[in-house]
Amino acid sequence: MAAFNDTVNDAALFIGWWDYFSVTARLPLPVQVFQLWWFSLNEEKLAPGADLNTIRNLFPNMMLQTRTEQKRRLRRAVEKYRHDKAVLQDSRTENNPLCFPAAVFQRT
Numbered sequence: 001m002a003a004f005n006d007t008v009n010d011a012a013l014f015i016g017w018w019d020y021f022s023v024t025a026r027l028p029l030p031v032q033v034f035q036l037w038w039f040s041l042n043e044e045k046l047a048p049g050a051d052l053n054t055i056r057n058l059f060p061n062m063m064l065q066t067r068t069e070q071k072r073r074l075r076r077a078v079e080k081y082r083h084d085k086a087v088l089q090d091s092r093t094e095n096n097p098l099c100f101p102a103a104v105f106q107r108t
Contacts, residue, residue, distance in 0.1 A: 007067065014038045026094035029087055030078045037062075037074045 017031045027035070039046055040059035046052070058077060062070055087093055 010038055010041070024094065026092055028094045028098065029081060029084070032087070032093070033078045033081055034074065037070075037077065041070065 014035065017027060017035065020031075021027050036055050036058055040055045040062040043052060043055070059073055062073070065073070081087055088095060
């Protein structure tokens, strides 16, 4: 475990949620924030000429931060926007639970 580096999970999560959005045209609010966070760490993945202002304002100087600080900033941003009415009411925001309750799978 000492050699484990969780940064390898970032791209897989980003791609998985990208695929989810491609099918549903919606993303949960925390995932929307995660995408901006991911782009703040991978600006080179954006199209040339993309507007970086929103990303850099939300996550300034991310590449200069430790991994612990990067993840702390992600959590803080999710909490900041968790109850943002404009984002929650946007048709591109997934508000339905992503997991079914266990009762759904019980035999009746």
